Structures are given as structure tokens and as C-alpha cells.
Amino acid sequence: MKHSDTKTQILDVAQDLIQRRGVNGMSFKDISETIGIRRASIHHHFETKEKLLEALMTRYSQEYGSAIEDIVASSASAKNKLTRYMKLFLKTAEADPPEKACMCGMLAAEIASIGEQAARLVVDYSESSVQQIARILDQGKKNGEFQFNGDINVMARMIFSFLEGGLIFVRANGQKQQFKAMTKQxxxxxxx
Amino acid sequence: MKHSDTKTQILDVAQDLIQRRGVNGMSFKDISETIGIRRASIHHHFETKEKLLEALMTRYSQEYGSAIEDIVASSASAKNKLTRYMKLFLKTAEADPPEKACMCGMLAAEIASIGEQAARLVVDYSESSVQQIARILDQGKKNGEFQFNGDINVMARMIFSFLEGGLIFVRANGQKQQFKAMTKQxxxxxxx
DNA sequence: GTCTATAGCGCGATAGAC
DNA sequence: GTCTATCGCGCTATAGAC
Structure with missing residues (x-):
């Protein structure tokens, strides 16, 4: 069993810290102390903090993007797909130790503090997530599983917004069982 | 017409900066440069940054708390009440210049970076908001205006989460008309 | 690829004059 | 109540040895 390389370790720790504290609450010093190297070594792997955020968000988009694509492209029912999609958020809400929100949501909250490139990656990822939710809703409406008034895309955006906001607030108030209740709702x- | 006093100016600017950049993206230096005084003068009014956040959140709870109470306690229809409640968020989404999210949501996102006292004020305010939404939903369900499956409190929390998350994401992607569409949904x- | 050393700035906070 | 001056630390980033 090989240990992950330094570059991966840096990304992992950075992501964890952002999900807990936010971009401006995460520093190269925090990362270096957590994985036991010097700050200069981080700069060897990622020239600037801005570039680190870009790399982080790129990896994130690929990982979650393909996980979501797998769900949407599967032959399951719409209900099963939406359940699996929301389970990705539930996993974060119920992480141990908890106190984690969605990284995309944290970056969106501090969008003014990240570079243009990273900001676009955040927007692109979230818009694509909304689209994927919309596809699931569309399938469900067409095959009779789902029934609701209003526009599918607006509804998809609402679900995404609630998932992101929900994670932030259940982390704040500590009542993570409330998050699960909302996904069922x-x-x-x-x-x- | 008297100009607002320094203490109020500091709170106003601090709140504005937090809504745009977040707690960790707001500094005494930013505030001092915006209102044209020295950093030391801010410390005269607010001993520490932590105390400033407490004062800010206390004022916020009072202002919005009583505005919300007025809405809920009025003799209007449930639909009218919920519309007026959501209009408080819409006003932020459509602020000019925009790029503002809800302060409560920003503090919740960076809950790990604020003091215990301020954190409790954030949690208390958001929980009380959820309760007020629940009261509106309860009125509407009882008098036949509203009809939906599931628990009223869970539904209220979902609406609050969506409003908070929604503000963060429409600020990121710039499409504020989407926020209005969601409130109608x-x-x-x-x-x- | 990791290190030491350092630059240069921002930060929160305090002492003390006016 | 506001100012100047300063402390001490954290931050991102860079140069150059190993």
C-alpha cells in the first residue's frame, strides 16, 4: 500500500480545511503543519494560493462531476438517482468528525476572495450540478414518478441551493439529523 | 439631519464587507479606510474583532427579528406574510451594487472563525427564523391557503436553507433573476 | 523535492499624546 | 474620541543551498 504523494496530500488537507473554515481561514501554514513539511515546499507544488485553489476545484469538478454523471446516466429510477445524488451531500453532513460543509458552497460564499479562474470553476460546477438535477427531475416527471408545479430548472436550482445552504446551517447548529429530514421532505x- | 455616529458607521461598513467578502475577508483596515478614521479608533468603539462581530449580530437580530415579528404578527394572509418575508432576502439579492449575500449566512459559513458568543447569536437567529417561517406555514395550512405533505418545521428549515444558499449562489453566478424565480416556485x- | 532564510506586507491589538 | 507609533505575529511568496 503506497502513501499518497505530497501533491495529493496538499490537495486533501487544503480541501478539508476549506470545508471546515473557508478559503480565508485556510493557510499554507496550516497545510504545512498538518502534513509535516515546510511552507516553501507547498509553493514548489503550487506556485500561488490562487493556483492551489484552481487545482483543487478542477480535481473536485472531475471527481464529483463524474460521480454525478454516473448516477444520472444509470438506468435507475429518478427517485433512486435523486436519492443517490443527495447522499453525496449527506455523506458530508454526517462526516466524522463533522463540521464540514460542501467545498463548492464554501468557495461560493467567499467568491470575492478567490481568483477569476477558480471563481469560474465554482460557477461552472454548480451550474452543471443544477443541470444534472434538472435531468433527473425531467426523467421523473416524464415517467410519472414525480409530479409538481413549476419549471424543472428552477426547481433543480432550488434543490441545489437548499442542499448547499442546508449543509452550512446544520454544521453551524450541530443538528445533522435535520439535514436528512430535509432530503426526505x-x-x-x-x-x- | 444628523450624520450617523462613528459606532454606527463602523457597524454599517463591517456588515457590508461581511456580506460581500465574509468575516475573514473583512479587516479593521478595510473599515478604517472606508470611513476615514484610524484603526485605533475602531478599537476604541469595539475592543476586539470578536466583540465587533457580537455587536453586529446583536443589532442584526434585533432589526431583522422585529421586522420578521411584525410580518408574522400581522393580520395578513399566510401567502402575503411569506411573500413579505422572502422579500427581505430579495432586497439583498437585488441590492445595488449587488454582490451581497445574507450576513447570517456568511457568518454561518465561517462559523469556525468567529467567537463562541457570536456563533451562538448566529445559531439563535437562524433557528428563530425557521420557527417564524413555520408559524406562517402553519397558519396557511390551517386556513386552507397552503397544502403540502410532510412536517411543517422541516419544510420551514428547507425554505430557510434554500434562501440562504440561493443568495450565495446567485451572487456567485450573477443571475439574480433566478433568485426571484425560486421564491415564486x-x-x-x-x-x- | 525539501530545506533555511528572508522579504514585505497585513493583521489585531495596545500605549500614550492631544 | 481620535490620533501616532509600535509590537508581535501571520501571511504569501521568493532566492538559493542541499
């Missing part, structure tokens, strides 16, 4: 609103 | 889901 989604189905009560849209199921036929 | 709420009624399509719950109206009888």
Missing part, C-alpha cells in the same frame, strides 16, 4: 413535495 | 409547491 424533497420527495414529499415532488412525488406523484 | 415556493408557492407553486405549497399552495392549495
Amino acid at each position: 424533497v420527495f414529499k413535495l415532488i412525488e406523484a | 415556493v408557492f407553486k409547491l405549497i399552495e392549495a
Whole structure:
């Protein structure tokens, strides 16, 4: 079993810190102390903090983007797909130790503090997530699983917004079981 | 017409900066340069940054808390109340210049970076907001305006989460008209 | 690829004059 | 109540040895 290389370790620790404290609450010093190297060594792998954020968000988009694509492209029911999609968020809410929000949500909250490139990656990822949710809703509406009034895309954006905001607030108030209750409530609103 | 005093100016500028950049993206230097005084003068009014955040969140709870109470306690229809409540968020989304999210949401996102006292004020305020939304939903369900499956409190928390998350993401992607569309979608889901 | 050393600035905070 | 001056630390970033 090989240990992950330094570059990967840096990305892992940076992501963890951002999910807990945010971009401006995460520093090269924090990272270096956590993985036991010097700050200068981080700069060897990532020239600037801005570049680190770009690399982080790129990896994130690929990992989660393909996980979500797998879900949407599968032959399962719409309900099963939406359940699996929301389970990705549930996993973060129920992480041990908890106190983690979605990294995309944290970067979006501090969008003014990250570079243009990283900001675009955040926007692109979130817009693509909304689209994927919309596809699931569309499938469900067409095959009769789901039934609700209003526009599918608006509804998809609402679900995404609630998932992101929900994670931030259950982390703040510590009541993570509330998050699960809300994901179940989604189905009560849209199921036929 | 008297100009607002320094203490109020400091709170106003601090709140504005937090809504745009977040707690860790706001500094005494930013505040001092914006209102044209020295950093030491801010410390005269607020001993520490932590105390400033407490004062800020206390004022915020009072202002918005009483505005929300007025709405909930009025004799209007549930639909009218919920519309007025959501209009408080819409006003932030459509602020000019925009790029503002809800201060409570920004503090919640960076909850690990603020003191215990300020953190509790954030949690208390958001929980009380959820309760107020629940009261509106309860009124609407009882008098037949609203009709939806599931628990009222969970539904209230979902609406609050979506409003907070929604503000963060429409600020990031610049499409504030999407926020208004989502608030309208709420009624399509719950109206009888 | 990791290190030491350092530059240069921003930060929160305090002492003390006015 | 505001100022100047300063402390001490954290921050991102860079140069250059090993």
C-alpha cells in the first residue's frame, strides 16, 4: 500500500480545511503543519494560493462531476438517482468528525476572495450540478414518478441551493439529523 | 439631519464587507479606510474583532427579528406574510451594487472563525427564523391557503436553507433573476 | 523535492499624546 | 474620541543551498 504523494496530500488537507473554515481561514501554514513539511515546499507544488485553489476545484469538478454523471446516466429510477445524488451531500453532513460543509458552497460564499479562474470553476460546477438535477427531475416527471408545479430548472436550482445552504446551517447548529429530514421532505413535495 | 455616529458607521461598513467578502475577508483596515478614521479608533468603539462581530449580530437580530415579528404578527394572509418575508432576502439579492449575500449566512459559513458568543447569536437567529417561517406555514395550512405533505418545521428549515444558499449562489453566478424565480416556485409547491 | 532564510506586507491589538 | 507609533505575529511568496 503506497502513501499518497505530497501533491495529493496538499490537495486533501487544503480541501478539508476549506470545508471546515473557508478559503480565508485556510493557510499554507496550516497545510504545512498538518502534513509535516515546510511552507516553501507547498509553493514548489503550487506556485500561488490562487493556483492551489484552481487545482483543487478542477480535481473536485472531475471527481464529483463524474460521480454525478454516473448516477444520472444509470438506468435507475429518478427517485433512486435523486436519492443517490443527495447522499453525496449527506455523506458530508454526517462526516466524522463533522463540521464540514460542501467545498463548492464554501468557495461560493467567499467568491470575492478567490481568483477569476477558480471563481469560474465554482460557477461552472454548480451550474452543471443544477443541470444534472434538472435531468433527473425531467426523467421523473416524464415517467410519472414525480409530479409538481413549476419549471424543472428552477426547481433543480432550488434543490441545489437548499442542499448547499442546508449543509452550512446544520454544521453551524450541530443538528445533522435535520439535514436528512430535509432530503426526505424533497420527495414529499415532488412525488406523484 | 444628523450624520450617523462613528459606532454606527463602523457597524454599517463591517456588515457590508461581511456580506460581500465574509468575516475573514473583512479587516479593521478595510473599515478604517472606508470611513476615514484610524484603526485605533475602531478599537476604541469595539475592543476586539470578536466583540465587533457580537455587536453586529446583536443589532442584526434585533432589526431583522422585529421586522420578521411584525410580518408574522400581522393580520395578513399566510401567502402575503411569506411573500413579505422572502422579500427581505430579495432586497439583498437585488441590492445595488449587488454582490451581497445574507450576513447570517456568511457568518454561518465561517462559523469556525468567529467567537463562541457570536456563533451562538448566529445559531439563535437562524433557528428563530425557521420557527417564524413555520408559524406562517402553519397558519396557511390551517386556513386552507397552503397544502403540502410532510412536517411543517422541516419544510420551514428547507425554505430557510434554500434562501440562504440561493443568495450565495446567485451572487456567485450573477443571475439574480433566478433568485426571484425560486421564491415564486415556493408557492407553486405549497399552495392549495 | 525539501530545506533555511528572508522579504514585505497585513493583521489585531495596545500605549500614550492631544 | 481620535490620533501616532509600535509590537508581535501571520501571511504569501521568493532566492538559493542541499
